Amino acid sequence: MMMLTRCSPPLLALAAVCAFGARAAIAAVDSPRLTTDRWPSMYTIEDFAQDIVRLENARTGEEKLIALFTWNHRVMRHGYGYSEGPTRKAILDSFALATTDRYRYDVIDPVKILHVYGEGWCDTRSRLFNALCNGAGLKAETISIFDPKVRVWYRDRDGVERWHLVDPFRSWYVYTRDGSHIASYEEIVADPTLLTSPRKTSQPFAYWTNTSGFAVAQDPTSLFMPDGSIYPMLPHTSFKLLPHDYHSMDVPLRKGTRLQLKWSAAGKYYGFYEDLGEAHRCPNGPHSHRFDGPGTEHTTFASGKETVIDPANWPYVKSYYKPCDNTNCPFYNLPVKWYGNGQLTYTPNLDRLENFRDGLYSWGSYRNLTVGNNPGGEPRVRPSRPQADAWLTFRVDSPYVMVDANIDAQFRLGNTSDACTVSLSTDRGDTWREVWRSTGSGAQRANINIGQHPWKADATSAVGQYTYLVRIQMTATDPSQTGLDALQLSNDLELNMFTLPMLQPGRNRIRYAAHRTEPGDAMRVTFCWDDRDGKARQDVRVFPGLTADYTIRTAAQSPDDITMRWLMLENPAPGQPTE
Numbered sequence: 001m002m003m004l005t006r007c008s009p010p011l012l013a014l015a016a017v018c019a020f021g022a023r024a025a026i027a028a029v030d031s032p033r034l035t036t037d038r039w040p041s042m043y044t045i046e047d048f049a050q051d052i053v054r055l056e057n058a059r060t061g062e063e064k065l066i067a068l069f070t071w072n073h074r075v076m077r078h079g080y081g082y083s084e085g086p087t088r089k090a091i092l093d094s095f096a097l098a099t100t101d102r103y104r105y106d107v108i109d110p111v112k113i114l115h116v117y118g119e120g121w122c123d124t125r126s127r128l129f130n131a132l133c134n135g136a137g138l139k140a141e142t143i144s145i146f147d148p149k150v151r152v153w154y155r156d157r158d159g160v161e162r163w164h165l166v167d168p169f170r171s172w173y174v175y176t177r178d179g180s181h182i183a184s185y186e187e188i189v190a191d192p193t194l195l196t197s198p199r200k201t202s203q204p205f206a207y208w209t210n211t212s213g214f215a216v217a218q219d220p221t222s223l224f225m226p227d228g229s230i231y232p233m234l235p236h237t238s239f240k241l242l243p244h245d246y247h248s249m250d251v252p253l254r255k256g257t258r259l260q261l262k263w264s265a266a267g268k269y270y271g272f273y274e275d276l277g278e279a280h281r282c283p284n285g286p287h288s289h290r291f292d293g294p295g296t297e298h299t300t301f302a303s304g305k306e307t308v309i310d311p312a313n314w315p316y317v318k319s320y321y322k323p324c325d326n327t328n329c330p331f332y333n334l335p336v337k338w339y340g341n342g343q344l345t346y347t348p349n350l351d352r353l354e355n356f357r358d359g360l361y362s363w364g365s366y367r368n369l370t371v372g373n374n375p376g377g378e379p380r381v382r383p384s385r386p387q388a389d390a391w392l393t394f395r396v397d398s399p400y401v402m403v404d405a406n407i408d409a410q411f412r413l414g415n416t417s418d419a420c421t422v423s424l425s426t427d428r429g430d431t432w433r434e435v436w437r438s439t440g441s442g443a444q445r446a447n448i449n450i451g452q453h454p455w456k457a458d459a460t461s462a463v464g465q466y467t468y469l470v471r472i473q474m475t476a477t478d479p480s481q482t483g484l485d486a487l488q489l490s491n492d493l494e495l496n497m498f499t500l501p502m503l504q505p506g507r508n509r510i511r512y513a514a515h516r517t518e519p520g521d522a523m524r525v526t527f528c529w530d531d532r533d534g535k536a537r538q539d540v541r542v543f544p545g546l547t548a549d550y551t552i553r554t555a556a557q558s559p560d561d562i563t564m565r566w567l568m569l570e571n572p573a574p575g576q577p578t579e
Helices: 009-018 045-055 061-075 088-096 110-117 122-135 185-190 237-241 353-359
Strands: 002-004 033-036 139-145 147-155 161-166 206-209 213-216 257-262 296-301 304-308 321-323 333-335 340-346 369-371 381-383 390-397 402-413 419-425 433-437 442-449 467-475 483-495 506-513 523-531 534-543 547-554 563-571
Touching: 045 061, 045 110, 045 122, 061 122, 061 147, 061 161, 110 122, 110 483, 122 139, 122 147, 161 185, 340 390, 369 390, 381 390, 381 467, 390 483, 402 419, 402 433, 402 467, 419 442, 433 442, 467 483, 523 547, 534 547
Parallel strands: none
Antiparallel strands: 002 369, 033 506, 139 147, 147 161, 206 213, 257 340, 257 563, 296 304, 321 333, 340 483, 369 381, 381 483, 390 467, 402 442, 402 483, 419 433, 419 467, 506 547, 523 534, 523 563
């Protein structure tokens, strides 16, 4: 048994750390990373871009541009831009605000665009491609020619350094007439037939219009003004608003945390146009490397099925559209949304403080508490003094946006005058909303969904968040009879399944690395996939240290033989098995 008070000696070091603004009390396994030599890293823009260059053995500037363009289409889908605002009304009102104000809500972080959402419109796709080019060591700039595009600077085979124009959203770049290099904007202006009658183009090569969807080698009307000239090239001013620090995909995995990342969707997503309904979304099953390729049918709309066939651009899935079935839809077409889901579950062991202190928020996260399960059968976490306000605060962090969340807690109350409450904060403790309060006495379960849509009036919701706090408060006449026995915080996540580390045929070299661990930590990593040797095959490893290298061999002759299912990273709580 251990007693927690404001100056409890076991927490002095904890107080010193958190008084200076540390993100969590103690990160049990800090920033665990799992990478493979056969797929780009799912953590930073720089690592992702440099892995692409390595995988494609790209050496020249042109080879690097083509490799990044190829993978940009392999892992990204055409779709909406996203806004992460405090309320639905604020997001809608943002369209009437000045550009600098609107970008307070728009998702402009390349890491989120790539790893969290995996889709975007012209601005977000260009913003991401710009970041990838710079991450690979190329000089790139985002410009506007009717809509955002990217130009990339490097030395060509003729020894001349020049700009090269790429449209990452409308999916094209073109070569000069002699085929010597990828054309610049100026070269296209001098000879517009490079677009209308190209000699050599990107693969995939597509133009987009609202009424026709995607088509190979469609007339590129989006670049031409009514008089037949090409739109002028202008600075893309909003790009200056990029954050200096990108979103981090690194999180602490506290004792009792399980992070499962899936190559499938459960139908939960955080969408800017979520009120349009489910008709235009594509809840998809486990994905193979074919990405449900040519001839595969999906029930994507309430009215029936649509077949995806793109033999020319295979293995790239061409984004496709269908007229909206929703009569309230303000758009002519809606894109099918490809995404994955994951789960982040925190189940602390409350028998001892050392089991869960890494999940506490800060030095001010506790007061007047006793921790320990005595032979008398007292609750595991309970007030230390009668009639004294006792409380503790847990923090949940996720690298992916939350699309649903639930709090499940078990309490005991000695009599009707005792009280236990659960409160939620999504602004780091500045404001709190009570989400549950005990009634009566005896055993009580608080099973609370905190996944309301954030644009609902007066809702404090975990949806759209990457972190939140849960505060548990207790008062008791007899502290031995009232308190908390069990807690579980469950969160559904949205993610880009195509940036997860997909296994390839044959040998896959896996590397595990963490920034820091605590004594007793033992990370468990599990890959699950299908191949020729069977369904739901699993590779399970346990790592007590900071780094480990190992190999997974798949029974496959081509990527079509592999269907990825899920990846699990677990830091078991004391008392939970590691094997």
